[in-house]
């Protein structure tokens with residue numbers, strides 16, 4: 001088994017192959033109303049509503065970049081971007 005990298009983005013977690021997440025999803029807790037809609041529509045199970053008013057990005061590496069969460073959020077609290085677009 002290959003050694004685990006200290007860089008969490010380069011750990012061989014998918015069938016032994018190196019997995020590099022291509023998208024980054026971020027949620028602004030100051031803006032989020034906790035409605036939970038994004039967690040219901042995410043096709044990859046990335047977002048979890050763990051308590052009333054608390055939505056967390058549970059498995060960010062699984063984000064597919066579909067932007068469904070962004071389009072669903074009525075207050076603009078959640079964003080998804082390709083990794084290379086970020087500074």
Ligand code: SF4
Nearest residue numbers: 032033035036038073
């Ligand atoms: S849809 Fe927007 S406001 Fe609702 S839980 Fe998700 S991020 Fe928060």
Ligand code: SF4
Nearest residue numbers: 042063064066067069
């Ligand atoms: S962009 Fe798509 S896969 Fe990524 S968190 Fe949002 S709904 Fe889920």
